[in-house]
Amino acid sequence: MDRIEELETALTIVSATADHIQVDDARRLTGPGLLWNKPGTVMDVFFTEIDPSRVSALWEKNARRVLDALGWQDQDLTHRTFTGGINLAMSAPMDQLYSAIFAAQTAWHFCAAELLGATSGDFDQMVADVKAVMVKEANPRLIELITAAEAHGVDILCDDDEISIGHGTGSQVWPVDALPASGDVDWSSLHNIPVAFITGTNGKTTTTRLLEAIARASGKVAGLTSTEFVRVGDDILDRGDYSGPGGGRMLLRDKRLEIACLEVARGGILRRGLPTRAATAAAITNVANDHLGQYGVNTVPELAQAKFAVHRTLVEGGVLALNADDAYVRAEAKNTLANIWWFSLDRQNDLIRQAREEGRRCAYLHQGNIIFFDGSSERNVITVSDVPLTMGGVAKYNILNALAAMCLALALDLPFQAVRDGMAGFKPDAQDNPGRCNEFTHNDARVFVDFAHNPHSISAVCDALSGLPAKRRFIMLSHAGDRSDQDIRDVTATALKFQPDVIVAAELEGYLRGRALGEIPDLIEGTALQNGYRADQIQRARSPSQAAANILDQLEPGDLALLLVLSERDAVLEMLGA
Known part of the structure; x- marks a missing residue:
């Protein structure tokens, strides 16, 4: 033992x-x-x-x-x-x-x-x-090191196996049972690096990836944690859901790292807390109904409280970038004393106007341009049409993600040119942003693949793509069985904003979570019928990969397909040549 x-x-x-x-x-x-x-x-x-x-x-x-x-x-x-x-x-x-x-x-x-x-x-x-x-x-040597690290103004990260002081290029790691005396530590070699936390119900992965691209464009060795992997530069340290503190420690202990971009999800915050108290900046993209009912977080306002835990990680003067267009973010912001940089799609948003009047930094969209207000004057950073992630401006949610990433980058003291270069070079494809509205061409039809799974994210994607011209529209839908009947109906109704001509309901056999086969496709079909669709417009498939194959077989030049892929992602992407 x-x-x-x-x-x-x-x-x-x-x-x-x-x-x-x-x-x-x-x-x-x-x-x-x-x-x-x-x-x-x-x-x-x-x-x-x-x-x-x-x-x-x-x-x-x-x-x-x-x-x-x-x-x-x-x-x-x-x-x-x-x-x-x-x-x-x-x-x-x-x-x-x-x-x-x-x-x-x-x-x-x-x-x-x-x-x-x-x-x-x-x-x-x-x-x-x-x-x-x-x-x-008891580990008295650990307590001694914690006290000494605080006195030297450098962060210390602790877990069951290892203790590290400093971050990245300024870090050193020891086994927890072989710690040095504080007097034997070379404190002059240890330091913190710029660290940003990104959280929210939707958009956090994209914002994290975009911020890392901006940091790379500045010439820095950047790294990220996410729900999919931990990466430093082009080197993936490990794959899996690393949106908790374990992923943060793994990243921050890599000696190559100069800037850290950490995606943090609700689960990690509530189970263990955040990995550091020495963050330079943090962003909350939005708060919406998702994953409620755990750890006493039962309502969306309570979820906002959980997301706002990132403000407790900020160093003195650290920046909290917040979405001024999100009602739950606005409400919870009243409970923090952090240095807030608001961002918005509307220059006339009341919080943006107030920030400008008070000489506080903020960011917004104005006349097709992404603007940063530095406290005294506006700076036109980049035109939305030059940011591929925004799909020419139709993906409003990705304009918000770009604004959040820009605020974080500037709070981390990265140059404006790096912000421009990072945004212009970051593509919404399976290479730069896998699973987030990736576009493919199949038989001269446009095919979009997205991992959106809750009403908020599906609504954002469907709103964006509903504005694109198409001869016919196809959509693939599936849902995990641990959502309520009403949740499944709501998500399905939201997806119908895409105005599909053909709906393919896919079974998720590995995610039934106690439901019977056919139960969720029945709910999808019933919701579509209630919303005016004919039975001949609704198809079924045994799996996401079969549903995708069925849609690809039907596509003709000028058609548009949206594949909302919750499982068998690699198989679907392989079909499309990704």
Whole structure:
């Protein structure tokens, strides 16, 4: 049994239970997140028939008692209520996060006993058990390095296996069980590099890729994390969903790296927090209904709160680039004191006008040009028609992504010429931006492939392509089974903005998530019929690749096809010669 497994299984703490109370496993928080910017632990408690204020009061009392008994008088507590439950968190030293889980479980043991009138365990013995784990987990050399790194003004990144100080070209990495004394570290060789976080419901991958292209155009060695891979320059370090803190640490520890562009998704923020507290800039592209119902994030405003966790990573004077056209972003922005650079498709947007009047930086679209206001004057950076990503200006969502990337690039102190060169050279194809409205030609028809999967992203793509001329229009639709019937109907109705002549409903056999075969195509077909389509306009396919093949077989010169591909992406792209 290795050390981590031994720590994870060191204690089993049982609490009183009831049908109307459910408790998720406590998890370690290693960086800034939804609740705060402290390391520690959080547990999610779901309940009915209980006043949340009673739960929070019990938590404050019992968790404080546990912390004090452990000698953690300097550690803090917080909580967040949501419909149907509460998040309960305590901070802890960075070398005691597994012990913190047991501390939180101990505190909850006494909360549950009071709530349910159950007999509680022996407090002194339970605290002694946690203290025994603390002794095993303690790493005084790590705490010494954290203190020294803070004194030297350089970032430190921690995980179960490695500790690193500095970023990229200014970083050094050590095994967690072989750390040097702070006096033996060559602090003069360690430094941070410009780091940008990009989050949002849609557009974050494209914005991250575009920012990296701009950084490359400046001559810097740039790298990115994403939901698909971690890359430095042209070297892919690993493939997979690396939109969490693990991907960030992998990237920031590469000695070649000079600028970091980190895509961060909701899941990573809520599970573990963000990987650094030393970001130069961050952007929130938008907030829309997607992936609700986890970790107590049940509404779109609550999702906005989670996305805004990136503001907690910013260094003093760091820039938060925000979409002034998004209602949820605008609303949540009132709760941050960060240095905001607004961006918008409309020069007359009220927040853009206010920023200009107050001499604050902002960016916007005006008369077909992407403009940056530097606090005193406008700068015409590039014409939209010269940015291939915008498809001549019809892809409004990609104009917003370009504005976000420009704000980040300038906040990272990259030159305007690099912004122009990066935007002009970045193509909406399978090479530069795979899966995001990639265009192909098949039998003299235009074929677009996009991985859009929620109403917001599908609406944006369909709105953009609905303006393109076509003899006939084809669309391929499929949905994962873990969405509700209404969600599937809504997404289907949104896709019909494309005004297709032919709809092909594809089965996603690997994503049924408990549904029966044919159930989702039935919902797609029923929605299309309710929206005025004839039965002979609706086709079915056993898989996305079969659906794509069926559409390609029917295409004639002048036709237009949109393939919304959620699985079998490589097979579909191979058909198109990508």
